[in-house]
Each structure stands twice: as C-alpha cells, then as structure tokens.
Amino acid sequence: TLDRRHEYLSKGAKQVAKFMPCFNRPYRILVADPMTSFYTLKLPTHSYMSLTFHVSQLQAFIVNDPMLFPTHVPTQPKLVLMPDGKLEHHIDHIIEEQYVGHGKQYLVCWSGFGPADNEWLSWKDLDKCKALDIW
Structure with missing residues (x-):
C-alpha cells in the first residue's frame, strides 16, 4: 500500500519526507472489485487506515527468485550468543x-x-x- 506520511509524522518521527518509505510491507487481498478498481486488504489490527484502497495506491508484490538473482538472496543474520549462554x-x-x-x-x-x-x-x-x- 502507498505509505501514509501523516502516520509517520503523527508518531513524532523526525524524518524528511524524501527519506520515508513509499510503500510498506505486502498485505493479503481479502476482496477485489476490478469493476471499480478497489481492493480490500487485511491490515494489522492496530492500523487506523481504511481497509479499502484504489489500485493506484497499491503495488504488486513480486517475490525474489533466487535462481534468477542469486546475489539478491538476503542472508540470515548470525545468532548472538549472550553472556548467560542463551x-x-x-x-x-x-x-x-x-x-x-x-x-x-x-x-x-x-x-x-x-x-x-x-x-x-x-x-x-x-x-x-x-x-x-x-x-
């Protein structure tokens, strides 16, 4: 979904608008209405945004194919061993x-x-x- 800049600003984030993310994480589509180009998404329960978005505010999520781009596979971080052994x-x-x-x-x-x-x-x-x- 297209990012809502006022949410960042209302939470007190002191960021310049050009450095804010344009799109946030992928969400599951619950209802698609191609006739009106509106989609209803499953958002987190704490979100105060409307659940319905116009297609112009959405971007398709494309999963990285490690066979095509093996250098783009994110590496998993190493585990941190704490002093107590955990x-x-x-x-x-x-x-x-x-x-x-x-x-x-x-x-x-x-x-x-x-x-x-x-x-x-x-x-x-x-x-x-x-x-x-x-x-």
Whole structure:
C-alpha cells in the first residue's frame, strides 16, 4: 500500500519526507472489485487506515527468485550468543497482537528471516523490547 506520511509524522518521527518509505510491507487481498478498481486488504489490527484502497495506491508484490538473482538472496543474520549462554535473535517489527487467556501475544517478524519464520510470543517474553515500544 502507498505509505501514509501523516502516520509517520503523527508518531513524532523526525524524518524528511524524501527519506520515508513509499510503500510498506505486502498485505493479503481479502476482496477485489476490478469493476471499480478497489481492493480490500487485511491490515494489522492496530492500523487506523481504511481497509479499502484504489489500485493506484497499491503495488504488486513480486517475490525474489533466487535462481534468477542469486546475489539478491538476503542472508540470515548470525545468532548472538549472550553472556548467560542463551541465543538471541533481533525482532524487526511486530505484525499483529491477540488475546490468549488473560494475556496478550504478539506475532513478531525476525530480522533477516521470511514470513514462514514469524512467531507468536507472549508479552512476558517481549519485556523491554524496542519493537513492542514502537507497536
């Protein structure tokens, strides 16, 4: 979807408009109406944007083909071994949240990994997490 610059500015991001992303991540199409050129997308629950977009605000998502462009395959980051012996991954961003029992869980996207590696984590596991502060 075409980026909404006012969302960045309202969150206090001190960025120049030309450095802001033009399109954000791919979303699943729920309803397509080719007669009117409007599409309804599945957006994160925290988004305040309308779910319906005109085709001029959308861009097709094309998955990288590693057979055609082997140098464009993103490398997965190395694991970080903490002093206490635990392995640490870095969270790129939080995609969604859900209530489970008396607590919340968050669907996290790991830095350098694809959507197949997204994982639901308890809010207790995300204590003092920068991605949760941004969410």
